[in-house]
Amino acid sequence: MIPTNCQNWLALGACVYADMSVSKALRMLGLVNFTKGVKQNHRKPIDVDKAIELRELGCTYQKIGEIMNVSFTTIRERLIEVGYNEVKK
Incomplete structure (x- = not known):
């Protein structure tokens, strides 16, 4: 397991060096549930x-x-x- 304080740096590195979106980088690190400030698409279907x-x-x-x-x-x-x-x- 990667220490929490290193996960943010890894995500930042992925964004900068791999030209990756923030949400994709966080998903790759398994941090989807910890993305404060990142808008997630959890839209309820309505009629x-x-x-x-x-x-x-x-x-x-x-x-x-x-x-x-x-x-x-x-x-x-x-x-x-x-x-x-x-x-x-």
Whole structure:
């Protein structure tokens, strides 16, 4: 086992000398769970069609998030990603 204080240096060396991304270098060292500050892609799957339907019925992002068991930010971001544009009334 590589000492913890050396693992960071190994990851840095991999990034600099191998032109490797931070997340890939940390994965190679088995440090995926210890990557503070590195955004990981742990997105919960949601039914975007259902979210749009609920939004069209007048539900808030907060309410949709509660129904789908995700944060309102997740709902808002996913709807933006799929190009959902609502008309302000």
